[in-house]
Amino acid sequence: MTSAKQVSSTQLIWTCVALMLLLLLTVGLFQLPLGSAHLIAGLSIAFLKTLLILAIFMNLKGGSGVLRLTAAVGILWLCFAILGIISDYTTRGWQETLDPGLEQGTHYSSSDRVEASTAD
Amino acid sequence: MNRTSSIVAMQFDDSEQQHSAALLGMWIFLATEVLFFGGLFVAYTVYRYEYSDAFAEGSEHLAIWSGAVMTGLLLMGSLLIALSENVFERDHMHRVFWNLISTAVLGILFLSFEFYEYHDLIKHQLFPGAAFHWPEKQSTPLSGRSVEIYFVLFFCMTGLHALHMIIGISLVSGLAFYLRYSKNPRRLKNPLTVIGLYWHFVDIIWIFLFPLFYLI
Amino acid sequence: MATHQSYLSDGTTLRSWLMTLDHKRIAILYMVSLTFFFFVGGAAAVLFRLELITPQGDLVSSDTYNRLFSIHGIIMVWFFLIPAVPNVLGNFLVPLMIGARDLAFPRLNLASWYLFMAGGLFTLYVVIAGGVDTGWTFYTPYSSTYANSHVILAATGVFITGFSSILTGLNFIVTIHTMRCPGLKWFRLPLFIWSMYSTSLIMVLATPILAVTLALVAVERLLGVGIFDPGIGGDPLLFQHLFWFYSHPAVYIMILPGMGVISEIIPCFSRKPIFGYEFIAMASLAIAILGFLVWGHHMFVSGQSLYAGLFFSLLSMLVAVPSAVKVFNWTATLYKGSISLTTPMLYALGFIGLFTMGGLTGICLATLAFDVHVHDTYFIIAHFHYIMVGGMVMAYLGGMHFWWPKITGRMYSEWLGRINALIVFAGFNMTFFPQFILGYLGNPRRYHTYPGEFQVFHIMSTLGASILGIGYLLPLFYLLWSLKYGKRACDNPWDATGLEWATTSPPPAHNFRETPVIREPAYQYETPHSDSKNKPNPKTRLT
Ligand code: HEM
Numbered sequence: 001m002t003s004a005k006q007v008s009s010t011q012l013i014w015t016c017v018a019l020m021l022l023l024l025l026t027v028g029l030f031q032l033p034l035g036s037a038h039l040i041a042g043l044s045i046a047f048l049k050t051l052l053i054l055a056i057f058m059n060l061k062g063g064s065g066v067l068r069l070t071a072a073v074g075i076l077w078l079c080f081a082i083l084g085i086i087s088d089y090t091t092r093g094w095q096e097t098l099d100p101g102l103e104q105g106t107h108y109s110s111s112d113r114v115e116a117s118t119a120d
Numbered sequence: 121m122n123r124t125s126s127i128v129a130m131q132f133d134d135s136e137q138q139h140s141a142a143l144l145g146m147w148i149f150l151a152t153e154v155l156f157f158g159g160l161f162v163a164y165t166v167y168r169y170e171y172s173d174a175f176a177e178g179s180e181h182l183a184i185w186s187g188a189v190m191t192g193l194l195l196m197g198s199l200l201i202a203l204s205e206n207v208f209e210r211d212h213m214h215r216v217f218w219n220l221i222s223t224a225v226l227g228i229l230f231l232s233f234e235f236y237e238y239h240d241l242i243k244h245q246l247f248p249g250a251a252f253h254w255p256e257k258q259s260t261p262l263s264g265r266s267v268e269i270y271f272v273l274f275f276c277m278t279g280l281h282a283l284h285m286i287i288g289i290s291l292v293s294g295l296a297f298y299l300r301y302s303k304n305p306r307r308l309k310n311p312l313t314v315i316g317l318y319w320h321f322v323d324i325i326w327i328f329l330f331p332l333f334y335l336i
Numbered sequence: 337m338a339t340h341q342s343y344l345s346d347g348t349t350l351r352s353w354l355m356t357l358d359h360k361r362i363a364i365l366y367m368v369s370l371t372f373f374f375f376v377g378g379a380a381a382v383l384f385r386l387e388l389i390t391p392q393g394d395l396v397s398s399d400t401y402n403r404l405f406s407i408h409g410i411i412m413v414w415f416f417l418i419p420a421v422p423n424v425l426g427n428f429l430v431p432l433m434i435g436a437r438d439l440a441f442p443r444l445n446l447a448s449w450y451l452f453m454a455g456g457l458f459t460l461y462v463v464i465a466g467g468v469d470t471g472w473t474f475y476t477p478y479s480s481t482y483a484n485s486h487v488i489l490a491a492t493g494v495f496i497t498g499f500s501s502i503l504t505g506l507n508f509i510v511t512i513h514t515m516r517c518p519g520l521k522w523f524r525l526p527l528f529i530w531s532m533y534s535t536s537l538i539m540v541l542a543t544p545i546l547a548v549t550l551a552l553v554a555v556e557r558l559l560g561v562g563i564f565d566p567g568i569g570g571d572p573l574l575f576q577h578l579f580w581f582y583s584h585p586a587v588y589i590m591i592l593p594g595m596g597v598i599s600e601i602i603p604c605f606s607r608k609p610i611f612g613y614e615f616i617a618m619a620s621l622a623i624a625i626l627g628f629l630v631w632g633h634h635m636f637v638s639g640q641s642l643y644a645g646l647f648f649s650l651l652s653m654l655v656a657v658p659s660a661v662k663v664f665n666w667t668a669t670l671y672k673g674s675i676s677l678t679t680p681m682l683y684a685l686g687f688i689g690l691f692t693m694g695g696l697t698g699i700c701l702a703t704l705a706f707d708v709h710v711h712d713t714y715f716i717i718a719h720f721h722y723i724m725v726g727g728m729v730m731a732y733l734g735g736m737h738f739w740w741p742k743i744t745g746r747m748y749s750e751w752l753g754r755i756n757a758l759i760v761f762a763g764f765n766m767t768f769f770p771q772f773i774l775g776y777l778g779n780p781r782r783y784h785t786y787p788g789e790f791q792v793f794h795i796m797s798t799l800g801a802s803i804l805g806i807g808y809l810l811p812l813f814y815l816l817w818s819l820k821y822g823k824r825a826c827d828n829p830w831d832a833t834g835l836e837w838a839t840t841s842p843p844p845a846h847n848f849r850e851t852p853v854i855r856e857p858a859y860q861y862e863t864p865h866s867d868s869k870n871k872p873n874p875k876t877r878l879t
């Protein structure tokens with residue numbers, strides 16, 4: 001049988017322990033005053049957990065190359081979507097004309113479209 | 121693998137081919153699912169970028185400990201289902217049955233926490249739509265609305281996740297009983313693997329939802 | 337050997353069709369339903385083309401006009417073009433071409449058809465109930481807040497059909513990966529399979545985004561919250577981003593399969609191996625991947641940042657490269673070939689010309705400055721119809737004529753077929769070429785009235801459309817006619833390579849009597865100068 005080798009039970013249990021520890025770590029880190037670093041910390045730990053689950057629980061470790069590629073493609077395409085779209089939002093309103101005589105482009109983001117009286 | 125005991129569908133040459141087709145099919149389905157949730161993650165990214173303060177305010181209405189416990193429940197379930205594949209190989213069908221049942225129970229517990237949380241939010245008039253009420257709504261034009269968007273995303277994303285949980289619980293418990301009463305349980309190897317993958321995937325989605333909604 | 341009856345005689349009851357798991361029969365189910373939807377969508381087009389004969393709005397009101405073009409777009413895109421080649425020809429041919437007995441998941445395949453029909457029924461209900469007026473693009477906040485037509489119903493129809501195409505894509509990918517017959521290495525696959533594979537990738541990776549986006553529109557409408565409505569805190573551009581993240585790749589769902597068909601027809605009727613096989617195969621994959629990175633070119637003038645615009649403009653130019661590679665390879669295959677102008681070949685040649693027009697104008701549009709001028713004019717309509725109708729519908733018709741003998745075991749009238757190919761080509765150009773001019777002169781799309789000086793172009797366009805209509809109706813008759821009165825087709829009437837031609841016409845229920853084995857690359861046509869030209873290919877492809 002060429003398909004994936006089983007992962008041993010002890011390995012599975014240790015993985016679960018590691019996942020639980022990571023969970024405690026996230027919650028623990030959140031108690032510290034890290035400000036905007038919380039997002040980075042939370043996401044990195046989530047990524048670590050994901051990798052563990054993918055590799056061990058879902059047995060990509062012993063899986064064929066095609067399966068790994070499929071998993072990678074799913075994540076990569078989501079990154080395409082997020083990065084492509086957020087790159088629009090983050091670059092709005094940057095210097096849009098190099099020619100000093102020309103007027104700057106105006107961008108209306110959703111929050112400045114609403115007059116106070118009509119909101120709600 | 122015991123060849124005689126598994127029935128190979130007409131279109132396949134042997135059980136090995138059938139097994140790799142089932143695995144690949146499920147992984148592709150999961151890739152699709154990543155993008156299905158992905159649309160919502162994109163929306164989350166954009167609004168978190170635009171309304172970061174509102175998101176912080178909204179998240180204060182969620183109980184971190186509850187989210188953490190829910191994560192723990194899912195992880196336990198994942199462990200059990202992964203173990204049951206090992207046990208299956210050794211033909212302990214009885215233990216497979218109980219592993220699957222426990223996974224399903226953990227899933228139900230998860231949903232109970234989640235629905236309790238929904239209940240609480242609805243009671244505090246934080247369900248988006250006409251009933252949504254945000255006390256500081258009037259202070260700046262959009263503060264109420266942007267917190268509402270946080271809750272729209274919260275309910276959409278966790279709701280879609282809960283829907284997946286419900287499907288997962290039905291699959292897992294259905295499989296458990298099917299295994300128990302099947303004359304030839306070894307046939308169910310592919311379904312077990314595939315349903316296991318699905319469960320782990322739903323787990324991963326929650327692993328991201330937890331920091332994104334609770335830990336802001 | 338009476339045991340090997342064809343798949344068509346394997347049960348004749350309605351139930352044996354509606355519950356079939358045979359990919360070939362499911363293909364026929366799709367063929368019948370798609371043809372129906374095509375003519376429903378076409379009927380809407382007839383009505384608005386009639387309206388556009390005069391500059392005033394005298395046949396329909398502006399509101400009806402909006403509903404007509406919306407339903408036309410929705411049906412043609414999701415209920416005809418996207419499923420056309422993959423679900424009809426692909427379903428029929430993928431297992432045959434790779435020497436398999438069926439797709440990997442036959443039940444799932446049947447389920448996709450039922451999902452497709454369920455989505456289709458929603459859409460037909462929308463038509464009966466009074467229509468939807470958002471255009472096929474469902475742009476917010478109009479669709480989510482203001483439109484008082486059946487937006488949710490229409491979105492549900494598209495949502496459900498989306499799952500049909502996801503499941504089909506999944507089925508194809510798994511089948512191509514795991515079920516190729518012995519000796520059929522990746523680079524021996526017919527190019528049609530490569531294009532199906534790339535198309536499936538797009539279906540699987542893009543469609544879920546559309547599904548969730550439409551679901552969000554529905555949530556917004558139902559709850560009255562501002563996900564996409566700027567008035568209450570939402571962001572309409574987010575909708576456009578998500579929509580085009582699906583829909584630009586989806587336009588490649590609508591062309592890649594056509595390219596696959598052409599890659600089969602051209603070498604067969606030039607009697608030459610295809611030029612640059614690997615390049616065409618890789619170009620399909622490149623299109624599938626690059627096609628995901630250019631969606632912003634639909635948003636140049638809608639308020640996206642200039643930098644995103646530049647980036648998307650650049651990448652859009654890049655995506656034209658693999659398409660051009662294919663065009664060059666097809667023409668190089670024609671070069672010095674011994675060309676026979678059969679019906680499928682006429683369609684294929686038409687495809688090359690019209691697709692090139694559409695692709696080149698696409699590059700023009702990807703240029704920021706030019707797009708500002710022609711955005712939302714008839715120029716856009718002409719651009720994408722050159723690709724989707726001039727390209728894909730031509731390819732679909734070409735493919736239908738090419739594989740008709742295999743599918744049905746009958747030959748159609750070659751003479752009528754050729755005449756019809758010319759009618760379609762002429763009608764098409766007469767309909768859509770004037771629209772390039774209209775757009776360039778500034779006639780905006782989606783209005784039922786227009787300034788009088790444009791009338792002559794609109795009249796030409798409507799005239800062309802009626803010729804085109806004949807070109808679409810005629811095959812319906814002579815192909816159906818051939819079912820009963822056509823000459824019986826032999827197993828390989830075009831003397832083509834490819835496994836589908838190695839089995840009987842029509843094939844038996846499980847495709848092959850014994851599993852074929854492949855020993856050589858695809859498209860081993862004799863070069864025209866060798867003297868064995870008319871003999872059957874001496875190298876056995878099958879053992
Ligand atoms: C050669 C590569 C291509 C390029 C560079 C290209 C570029 C463009 C651009 C820039 C637009 C937006 C114009 C505007 O709205 O102002 C556009 C619209 C469109 N293109 Fe293409 N295109 C290409 C190929 C295709 C293909 C292969 C298809 C279909 C099979 C297609 C279908 C469409 C459609 C449907 C629209 C209009 C959508 C709408 O607004 O309703 N394009 N194209």
Ligand SMILES: [Cu+2]
Nearest residue numbers: 584587633634
């Ligand atoms: Cu595009």
